[in-house]
Amino acid sequence: MKKLLLLSLMMMVPMFAQAAGGPSVALDSIEVDASDHSSLQRGMKTYVNYCLGCHTAQYQRYSRAAEDLHMPEDLVVENLIFSGQKIGEQMTSAMDPKVSAKWFGAAPPDLTNEVNLRGADWIYTYLRTFYVDDSRPYGVNNVVFPSVGMPNVLAELQGIQSKSCGEVSEYDTHGNPAVDGVTGKAITHQSCDILTVEEGSGSMTPAQFDATIYDLTNFMAYMSKPYKTDSHRIGLWAILFCLMMTVLFYFLKKEFWRDIH
Numbered sequence: 636m637k638k639l640l641l642l643s644l645m646m647m648v649p650m651f652a653q654a655a656g657g658p659s660v661a662l663d664s665i666e667v668d669a670s671d672h673s674s675l676q677r678g679m680k681t682y683v684n685y686c687l688g689c690h691t692a693q694y695q696r697y698s699r700a701a702e703d704l705h706m707p708e709d710l711v712v713e714n715l716i717f718s719g720q721k722i723g724e725q726m727t728s729a730m731d732p733k734v735s736a737k738w739f740g741a742a743p744p745d746l747t748n749e750v751n752l753r754g755a756d757w758i759y760t761y762l763r764t765f766y767v768d769d770s771r772p773y774g775v776n777n778v779v780f781p782s783v784g785m786p787n788v789l790a791e792l793q794g795i796q797s798k799s800c801g802e803v804s805e806y807d808t809h810g811n812p813a814v815d816g817v818t819g820k821a822i823t824h825q826s827c828d829i830l831t832v833e834e835g836s837g838s839m840t841p842a843q844f845d846a847t848i849y850d851l852t853n854f855m856a857y858m859s860k861p862y863k864t865d866s867h868r869i870g871l872w873a874i875l876f877c878l879m880m881t882v883l884f885y886f887l888k889k890e891f892w893r894d895i896h
């Protein structure tokens with residue numbers, strides 16, 4: 636029993652190690668959807684336009700994405716490959732990591748597996764929480780990744796976001812604004828972490844920007860688990876098969892024991 640307890644404690648160590656990495660910031664939560672092909676296609680478009688210049692996705696082939704996302708290969712070549720690469724190649728057309736490490740202080744990591752590493756909520760929140768910070772080399776900092784080396788490459792879409800102080804509403808466990816039971820007034824607290832985008836400074840509205848980042852994160856989640864829709868489909872058949880066999884074996888057992896009783 637003691638050994639079992641020790642073993643289960645040891646198995647929890649990586650969990651604590653991960654929890655210790657980075658500050659505890661409330662992440663915005665999203666539900667990724669591997670079956671929403673148009674969202675994945677838009678996400679891939681954003682990825683090749685805004686991310687691939689620095690971040691490879693070296694375990695993802697264009698042709699596999701074309702097949703999984705239901706896009707004709709000639710359209711992919713025309714609209715999503717800017718590097719002159721062939722459709723069967725991996726998405727590796729980023730800058731030399733040695734050069735980028737010199738420029739940004741850290742090499743931009745490969746992002747094929749990033750959602751498995753950080754989680755979709757983390758990436759969705761990270762990409763939306765760059766804010767102006769003049770003390771940083773590129774003039775921006777990030778809420779979930781303090782002192783990040785990456786410039787805010789999506790600023791032209793989102794606009795100029797900055798941090799300020801003020802009152803913030805509190806929410807109950809159902810996500811509704813919390814209200815004081817006696818006074819009936821909304822419960823608020825002081826915070827200096829309020830992010831606001833300067834109106835008209837980006838080409839998108841906040842809702843459009845959130846939707847773009849959702850699609851991009853959805854595409855990155857697909858890259859991390861390209862087999863997800865297949866495994867759901869196969870899993871369903873496997874369960875149906877097991878159920879069928881259970882019925883069959885039940886009658887077989889009955890047949891075997893008939894003469895014995």
Ligand code: HEC
Pocket residue numbers: 681682685686687688689690735739740741742743744746749753758761762782783784785786788789851
């Ligand atoms: C100009 C180059 C550049 C571009 C373009 C760029 N990034 Fe980055 N990115 C970086 C660098 C450099 C880092 C490493 C930052 C560090 O470790 O401080 C980074 C880090 C990240 C990380 C965190 C990696 C980790 O787990 O440590 C994510 C996620 C990320 N980028 C996503 C994106 C996405 C999505 C896009 C496209 C919208 C993008 N990046 C575009 C340079 C870039």
